[in-house]
Amino acid sequence: MRSYLDFETPVAEIDARIDELRALAAKGDSPAILEEIGKLEAKSAKALTDLYTALTPWQKTQVARVQGRPHFHDYIKGLIEDFTPLAGDRKFSEDEAIVGGLGRFRGRSVCLIGQEKGEDTASRLRHNFGMARPEGYRKAARLMELADRFDLPVISLVDTAGAFPGIDAEERGQAEAIARSTDMCLSLGVPNVAVIVGEGGSGGAVAIATANKVLMLEHSIYTVASPEASASILWRDSSRAQDAATNMKITAQDLLKFGIIDGIIAEPLGGAHRDPQAAIVATGAAIAGALEQMGNMSRDQVRDARAAKFLSIGRKI
Known part of the structure; x- marks a missing residue:
């Protein structure tokens, strides 16, 4: 139904x-x-x-979160051959909010990293609704280091409301883990492409989305904090989330104008949840195009281009 x-x-x-x-x-x-x-x-x-x-920014927020929108595992099934998940941060434990591993994308070996929110109650609890603890970001950094060592491009699929804000996560160094994952993104000598497929929330998204090419699905959002959290901070009233979404410039269309993202992937009529397979195919084509653009770049050129991209954000020409 x-x-x-x-x-x-x-x-x-x-x-x-x-x-x-x-x-x-x-x-x-x-x-x-x-x-x-x-x-x-x-x-x-x-x-x-x-x-x-x-659509208004708040309506796009609703679409980005809607049930039925394709998640990380859907993209893996639709785009990746021979996906082999790799678990654990080698320091504390496995975090299932971030899933990562190796596979083949259009015949090319790649490293895949992304948040998984889950499809039903049991899987959402197992994946903690896509909100990672420090070990999730340390796992992501470990996999990116592995990819860099073996010259594998990194593809990140971002879909999270943000990093897990629990006391246990803070006690284990949440901010430090996010910072190290972000730093690893910046230091890669291999191309990396990030796609915001749903929500791109706060440092939890930036930790794996600091990439040479950052793409967004047409009705996804990318923001420093969720509209609800921003409303709580600004007005001490989370019910004003719609006001926050309207004023924060969180849509793909706004972020492309500001140069924060590099491209928008068109969604099927009525959103990706109405035709998940079409959305997955379009995303695959966009990723392939982005990787092709960097195909002849040296490791130093890849790093320099990535650094220049982020240093240019917010600067007036």
């Missing part, structure tokens, strides 16, 4: 009517009913197009 976001009510009403007519048509062949279904389907598609052409 399809689910709809709050702002999709007009589409939901049309689709409900279509379902009713289809049930009637199933009981007997009626050209009039079939013709009406066709008209309503066109009306539904137009309503969806109109809605998604003018």
